[in-house]
Amino acid sequence: MNIYISNLNYSIQDADLKELFAEYGEVTSAKVIKDRETNRSRGFGFVEMPNEAEGQKAIDELNQAQYEGKTINVNVAKPREDKPRFNNNRNRYNSEKRY
Numbered sequence: 001m002n003i004y005i006s007n008l009n010y011s012i013q014d015a016d017l018k019e020l021f022a023e024y025g026e027v028t029s030a031k032v033i034k035d036r037e038t039n040r041s042r043g044f045g046f047v048e049m050p051n052e053a054e055g056q057k058a059i060d061e062l063n064q065a066q067y068e069g070k071t072i073n074v075n076v077a078k079p080r081e082d083k084p085r086f087n088n089n090r091n092r093y094n095s096e097k098r099y
Contacts, residue, residue, distance in 0.1 A: 001048070001049050001050075001051075001052050001055030001056070001076065002046060002047075002048050002076070002077035003021070003046065003047045003048070003049065003055055003058065003059060003074060003075070003076065003077055004044065004045075004046055004074070004075050004076070004077040004078070005017065005044060005045050005046070005047065005062075005072055005073070005074050006043065006044040006072065006073045007043060007044070007070050007071060007072050007073050008032065008041065008043050008044060008045060008067070008068075008070065008072060009043075009067070009068035009069055009070050010040065010041045010043060011041075011068065012032055012041060012045070012067075012068060013032060014030050014031055014032050014045075015030075016032075016068075017030040017031075017032055017045050017047060018030035018047070020062070020067065021047045021049065021058050021062075023058075024049070024054050024055075024057050024058035024061070024062075025049055025051050025054025025055070025057075025058070026049060026050055026051060026054065027047060027048070027049055028048040028049065028050055029046075029047070029048045030045065030046075030047045030048075031045055031046050031047075032044075032045040033045055033046070046077055058074070059074050059075065059076065062074045063075065
C-alpha cells in the first residue's frame with residue numbers, strides 16, 4: 001500500500017518517517033520529497049507498506065495527528081497524473097510565427 005503524507009515539518013527525514021510508520025507494521029520504503037535545487041524538504045512524502053491492513057491502520061490512526069509540531073494529513077497515495085509540462089507558450093508562439 002502506498003501512503004501519502006502531507007504537512008510534514010521541514011526537519012523530517014526519511015528515517016523519521018519510516019520510524020513513525022514502523023509502529024504499525026513493516027515499512028518497505030519511506031521517502032520525504034525534496035526540492036531539486038535546494039535539497040530542502042517540500043513538506044510531504046510517501047511510505048510504502050506491503051500489508052494492506054497495517055497500512056490502513058496507520059492511515060486511520062495518523063491522519064490529522066500531531067507530529068513534530070504539525071497536524072499531518074495521511075491518505076492512500078493516488079497514481080500520478082501525466083500532465084503536459086508548462087513551457088511558457090513557447091511552442092505555440094513558434095508555431096504561429098510567420099517567416
